[in-house]
Amino acid sequence: xxxxxxxxxxxxxxxxxxxxxxxxxxxxxxxxxxxxxxxxxxxxxxxxxxxxxxxxxxxxxxxxxxxxxxxxxxxxxxxxxxxxxxxxxxxxxxxxxxxxxxxxxxxxxxxxxxxxxxxxxxxxxxxxxxxxxxxxxxxxxxxxxxxxxxxxxxxxxxxxxxxxxxxxxxxxxx
Amino acid sequence: xxxxxxxxxxxxxxxxxxxxxxxxxxxxxxxxxxxxxxxxxxxxxxxxxxxxxxxxxxxxxxxxxxxxxxxxxxxxxxxxxxxxxxxxxxxxxxxxxxxxxxx
Numbered sequence: 331x332x333x334x335x336x337x338x339x340x341x342x343x344x345x346x347x348x349x350x351x352x353x354x355x356x357x358x359x360x361x362x363x364x365x366x367x368x369x370x371x372x373x374x375x376x377x378x379x380x381x382x383x384x385x386x387x388x389x390x391x392x393x394x395x396x397x398x399x400x401x402x403x404x405x406x407x408x409x410x411x412x413x414x415x416x417x418x419x420x421x422x423x424x425x426x427x428x429x430x431x432x433x434x435x436x437x438x439x440x441x442x443x444x445x446x447x448x449x450x451x452x453x454x455x456x457x458x459x460x461x462x463x464x465x466x467x468x469x470x471x472x473x474x475x476x477x478x479x480x481x482x483x484x485x486x487x488x489x490x491x492x493x494x495x496x497x498x499x500x501x502x503x504x
Numbered sequence: 505x506x507x508x509x510x511x512x513x514x515x516x517x518x519x520x521x522x523x524x525x526x527x528x529x530x531x532x533x534x535x536x537x538x539x540x541x542x543x544x545x546x547x548x549x550x551x552x553x554x555x556x557x558x559x560x561x562x563x564x565x566x567x568x569x570x571x572x573x574x575x576x577x578x579x580x581x582x583x584x585x586x587x588x589x590x591x592x593x594x595x596x597x598x599x600x601x602x603x604x605x606x607x
Contacts, residue, residue, distance in 0.1 A: 336509045340517045347521045347544055351528035356536045356597075363540055370547055377558040379566050382550075389573055394543070394580045401584050402536060407597050413531050420530035424523045431519035435512045463563045464570070472567050479574040486578030493585035496592075 332376065339373045342366075356402045360395055367391045381461040514555035522548035533598045539583050546576045 346366035353359045367390045374383035401407075414420070458466075468476055521544055528541030550569045557565025594601055 332508050336513065340513070343517065344520050344524070347524040350540055350544060351524055351532065351537070356534060356540075359537055359540055363543065366544075367547070370551060373551065374554055377554050379554045379557065379569075382554060382566055382569050385570070385573060386550075389577060390543075390547075394577060397580055397584060398536065398540065401588065405588075405591055405597075407534075407536060414533055417531045420527050423530065424527035427526070428520065428523050431523070432516060435515050435519070438512075460566075464566050467563055467567050468570065472564075475571060479571055482574060482578050486581045490581040490585040493582070494588045 335376055336373070339369045339376070342369045343373070356407050357399070360398050360402060363398075364391055364395050367395070378460060380459075381464050511555060511559045514551060518548045518552040518555070521545075521551065533600060535587050535597050535599055538599065539580065539587075542579065542583075543576065546572055 343366055346362045346369070349362040350359045350366065353362065367386060371383040371386040371391075374380070374386060525541040525544030525548065528544065529538055532538060532541070550572055553565045553569045553572070557563060557569075590602060591597075596602075
């Protein structure tokens, strides 16, 4: 069961990733990225990260992609644009890097046999849910990074407003 | 439920998605697609974080995905704002036409 759902999610994720890059129309790219995000959320559920699956759908699919669609449709960017001239160099470099990644992963000793005797936090049989565990860690050990993250969001909000607004007309002194 | 999928499968999936995003940045000219490719790369790292969090029985990996998500949201907001500001001056989506800072 587990391996079949993994292969389903992995196949759809890889196909959608390739389609995002290959489609010439940006609207189609955004839609296939949406499908990819939903399947990544499914993968998170199968890895017992239910909170992140929900956040993935709400933030990525709900907020980020809607922003992309707004910009694409607002500026009417349906004009066809060509690829770079060095398509085959880029694809060849990507294939070579992929070979390297697979070689390294195959060589590495990844079986976590020595690690499974640690106290299981993710799938422990306690009553505490995934969201509670993430929240507890976020508000105790990672409290300072959490505050920094909120500061990043504030700065991004101010920056986005300042960059995207039209220049105000000069205020004349009477 | 016991998950029988080896950890290396998740890492290969993550590597494939990351490299697809990288190739997208290399071969496309459309700014929107470049930003979408960066989203792909960030998602690939998120898959890796969650897979390691599951296999090492450590919830901290999921907290880091949360931070990566925050950074992704900020990046999209600022990136699209820069793009809109650029589009007002030069109505084009082709990255090769934006060479104002070229010496």
